[in-house]
Amino acid sequence: MHLQHEGHIKAVIQELVKSGELPGAVYGVATAKDIIAIGSVGFRQLKPSILPMTDDTLFDLASLTKVVATTAITMRLLERGAFRLDDLVSRYLPHDFDDIRLRHLLTHTSGLPAWLDLTSVPDSSSRVTHIAKASRLFTPGTRVLYSDLNYILLGYIVEKVAGSSLDRLFIQDVAKPLGMHQTRYGPRNDGPIAATEWDAGTNTFLSGVVHDENARSAGGISGHAGLFGTAQDLLIFGQNILRPQTGWLSPATIAALLLPRTVGIPGELRAWGFQKPHPLSSAGDLMSDQAVGHTGFTGTSLWVDPTYNVVMVLLTNRVHLGRSSNAPIRLRPIYHNLVLSGLEQ
Numbered sequence: 001m002h003l004q005h006e007g008h009i010k011a012v013i014q015e016l017v018k019s020g021e022l023p024g025a026v027y028g029v030a031t032a033k034d035i036i037a038i039g040s041v042g043f044r045q046l047k048p049s050i051l052p053m054t055d056d057t058l059f060d061l062a063s064l065t066k067v068v069a070t071t072a073i074t075m076r077l078l079e080r081g082a083f084r085l086d087d088l089v090s091r092y093l094p095h096d097f098d099d100i101r102l103r104h105l106l107t108h109t110s111g112l113p114a115w116l117d118l119t120s121v122p123d124s125s126s127r128v129t130h131i132a133k134a135s136r137l138f139t140p141g142t143r144v145l146y147s148d149l150n151y152i153l154l155g156y157i158v159e160k161v162a163g164s165s166l167d168r169l170f171i172q173d174v175a176k177p178l179g180m181h182q183t184r185y186g187p188r189n190d191g192p193i194a195a196t197e198w199d200a201g202t203n204t205f206l207s208g209v210v211h212d213e214n215a216r217s218a219g220g221i222s223g224h225a226g227l228f229g230t231a232q233d234l235l236i237f238g239q240n241i242l243r244p245q246t247g248w249l250s251p252a253t254i255a256a257l258l259l260p261r262t263v264g265i266p267g268e269l270r271a272w273g274f275q276k277p278h279p280l281s282s283a284g285d286l287m288s289d290q291a292v293g294h295t296g297f298t299g300t301s302l303w304v305d306p307t308y309n310v311v312m313v314l315l316t317n318r319v320h321l322g323r324s325s326n327a328p329i330r331l332r333p334i335y336h337n338l339v340l341s342g343l344e345q
């Protein structure tokens with residue numbers, strides 16, 4: 001398969017770099033069999049010195065951690081009989097979570113708030129207690145409200161069930177079996193890194209240190225954020241969703257991962273862990289209803305569309321010059337439209 005519009009994709013990104021709306025980006029496209037395009041545009045860092053973007057730049061993947069690490073590890077444990085997704089959270093974390101089940105965490109239907117400041121309670125036990133005391137916004141299963149808290153809890157649950165830390169579980173259950181050699185939890189200083197936001201505490205731009213404050217205060221390892229990785233590794237991850245016969249996850253598990261789980265519930269359409277295409281998603285206008293994807297606050301994006309046999313990755317350092325830039329948010333659906341309309345056999 002060939003990508004017809006790669007030159008146009010580069011031109012669109014270059015225009016945003018030239019206008020100052022975006023420091024830089026790495027894009028990647030793959031089929032189940034081959035990586036058919038990967039390229040870099042702009043700069044991985046503008047301050048304090050200018051450094052060029054490269055195809056192998058490491059990005060703070062932010063909330064892509066939720067799917068590439070925590071959801072993937074959860075599926076591996078599910079296949080081993082470690083739990084059922086209908087199990088109550090209180091079975092694993094000794095608090096009253098008001099009938100919240102593992103599937104509610106996976107689909108963001110728990111009723112928990114979207115966010116809490118946990119920086120003053122860095123240890124896991126105190127964090128679980130703090131989250132358990134939070135007001136419930138709705139009955140579990142009746143609405144979709146995206147929340148980091150769901151994946152902070154899910155991260156603690158898989159650690160408890162597996163008897164190992166998330167960073168080790170990621171290497172053991174995801175990175176090593178898939179050959180994702182450049183992706184792991186930080187801190188990172190082992191390659192070109194896309195700098196994120198200015199940090200007043202250290203008087204420098206964050207580079208190789210997780211941007212998310214709740215993850216950073218927990219040592220950089222969390223169920224909702226903390227991974228650093230490359231476009232190529234994310235393409236490899238997506239390829240293994242397109243080809244379940246590889247044996248990493250069973251065909252039954254992959255098929256279950258693609259299903260919409262929040263049909264008829266107010267809020268965005270979600271699968272286990274992933275988003276599904278819907279009007280407010282970054283999928284664009286051409287994605288099939290089989291597709292799944294996710295984004296990260298730092299400017300990262302991964303979508304997999306089995307109907308068209310394609311993985312699409314777009315990594316930007318959106319927050320390097322502040323959080324106000326929405327250029328990458330608009331760029332994502334345009335990028336996906338260009339890729340899908342430009343695929344040729």
